[in-house]
Amino acid sequence: MSKKKYNTINDFLEDASFENWALQNNGTDINFWEFWIANNPDKEEIVNKAKDLILGFSFDKKFVNKEKVALEWKKLEAKIQAKKIAPKRKVRFLRQFSAAASILLLISLSFYFTNSDDKVTHKTDFGEILNIKLQDGSDVTLNSNSSLSYYKNESRKVWLTGEAFFQVDKKVVTNAKFWVLTDDLSLEVYGTSFNVNTKKKKTDVYLEEGNIWLKFKNGDDKKMIPGGYISYSSKKNKILEDKNILNPIIKTSWKNGSLLFENLSLEKAMEKIEENYGYSIVFKDEKSKNTLITGAVPSKNIDICIKAIEKSVDVIIIKKGDSLIIRKK
Template sequence: MIKREYTNINDFLEDDSFKNWVHQENGTDISFWEFWIENNPEKLALVNKAKDLVLGVSFQKNFVSEEKVALEWSKLASKIKDRKAKPKRKVRFLKQFGAAASILLLVSVGFYFINKNTKITHKTNYGEILNIKLQDGSDVTLNSNSSLSYYKNESRKVWLSGEAFFQVDKKKATNAKFWVLTNDLEVEVYGTSFNVNTKKQKTDVFLEEGNIWLKLKNGSDKKMIPGNYISYSADKNKILEEKNIFNPTIKTSWKDGSLLFDNLSLEKAMEKIEESYGYSIVFKDEVSKNTLITGAVPITNIDICLKAIEKSVDVIITKKDNSLVISKK
């Protein structure tokens, strides 16, 4: 188990032994945490909040099945083989059969090339997270209300609208590049892990590991190293924000079904909820808007998510049509 001072919710959520205690899965961890709670009664409220969050995160990974393009080709090949195996009945049919075979071959070849150039698109609804395995071996986690497109014969060049986390498979033999294209910029990599978000008319890129190049729409290039975060807008033709982030989970925790906030205003935190579920956010007072929130909340269930936020910052969140109305208690 991790040796640390448990001073906030995130300390509990990062400890596997605490999760084992919540799920009652490991005798040693269960004994440790029962002893720890008994000797730290002042932390009981914090423990219960963290327990609620662990129980509330019910992230279900939906892996995308492989495309079945080869199926039609194998059917056509089988038909051709069956026809060749049949005995020739009369000589006068040779010419007609030859013509038919030629047409079938042309159709088969045409079908094959059309399928190779078919554009594949994956889309997610609000509140949905999707895991995609590309043909080159790369993994993509697509956030809610997002889409990822690529051509069947070129899955190392993808178009993104929304947010996605990429774990690009490095091709050591060919050193082939991988491209992510958005309305603002292009990301050029060989093999690495990074997050791209194109929402709110800009593109945010966070590099978790490896090295990448950004080709901005204004013609300039930017090299990124692990921990770098850049936000760029083509409409405004400038870099909006550039900094280093030392805790990568702040930018990538969504892919595991939760959002991590580190001393963030509730107004900024609710922007992420708006992106995930499409609700408009309405604050009834300035105090609630500027309240700071630290910790993790689950995002795969909107009701549990809102209850977790209410507990964390002592506010009331009410659903009203397509809005979330927030006020202090």
């Protein structure tokens, strides 16, 4: 720990002991960082920025109550049996159940069933992250303004709109495939970790570990290896990017509550803010657009996010309605 160099906000944010100090969780870490800060006064400003970001994170991940889901399915099955016995009451029964299901939607926070075809859909709002445990044991982290759908008895085939990180449970005995389908392509997986983003009318895939076969809408296919990143647009009928990512946390940090920028123009960085929070971005001058930013901002607290960006690149950001207006100081 003492041999590591701390020169950027990312260096601090990626260190678990620093987080413990900021949150006052571990006596050893607290003592170490108090000593380190006292002996590195030139790093006080960057230390405070990193600490503000950690304290600003407000994780509010929502989990579906499995017992509640099971109970509702038992109720549904019982009512379906009752419907078969008394077909004349079909319309009335469906209307009553629809009202009950609407109430359940509000309670479950982003989780609902489409009863007509046994399809399950999870949705998130802007600034919301949702952890999902699929029936096959796979884990999915759903990013803001996104949705994931699958059929009740076939959770190893999912449809994604938006962004999600997958940790697919490998079925050694049956060697069962796992499929992710988007408007641009489909991913064939056996057991691996990867990130998929369908925003901006294209599909971006980053493979963290394992192997993936991509099947594009034009009929072509391609195998990916760990560290690979591919961006494909079916509308343009071509691969937009195909490269290796040297700093993988840039693509997956959102699932831990932060957006990381590495020598990125403020214009490109604000596109991520727009995706995550839903605000329209308005630049008042060209100089602000081209300012480079390196650092981390919270993905769930817009006020802390704005404050961090203002400090990092010396701009003023004003919230006005559903817009963020940016100009140089």
